[in-house]
Amino acid sequence: MSSTRTPSRMSRPALTGLVLIGTLTVPLLCSAGGVLAVTQKSRAFSTREANVTRGTTVHFGNEDDYPHQIRVTGPGLDFESDLQASGEVVNVTLVAPGVYEVRCGIHPRMRMTISTH
Numbered sequence: 001m002s003s004t005r006t007p008s009r010m011s012r013p014a015l016t017g018l019v020l021i022g023t024l025t026v027p028l029l030c031s032a033g034g035v036l037a038v039t040q041k042s043r044a045f046s047t048r049e050a051n052v053t054r055g056t057t058v059h060f061g062n063e064d065d066y067p068h069q070i071r072v073t074g075p076g077l078d079f080e081s082d083l084q085a086s087g088e089v090v091n092v093t094l095v096a097p098g099v100y101e102v103r104c105g106i107h108p109r110m111r112m113t114i115s116t117h
């Protein structure tokens with residue numbers, strides 16, 4: 001008599017949602033959605049890729065002592081910031097699900113991708 005039974009494995013979904021990178025330097029102004037803090041330092045974003053819930057507001061904080069300039073393109077969005085001085089934070093809310101490309105208008109090698117779901 002054989003009673004082989006495969007143990008069932010509970011699989012947990014990967015932790016998604018709020019991703020915090022760097023230090024928040026501004027108060028949270030959004031009530032819905034999360035916040036993703038990205039810093040710009042040494043001509044690079046603090047991360048190359050991020051995955052967040054749609055509705056997340058991204059805080060781009062310039063920690064270099066020279067200016068940057070943010071451009072974010074993605075579903076329904078083509079955002080271009082003004083010249084972003086040292087110490088300034090630019091906030092961009094990603095409303096739609098999809099993939100957003102982030103670039104610096106001054107430093108072409110500065111780029112990152114943010115996926116929303």
Ligand SMILES: [Cu+2]
Pocket residue numbers: 043067068069104105106107110
């Ligand atoms: Cu730049």
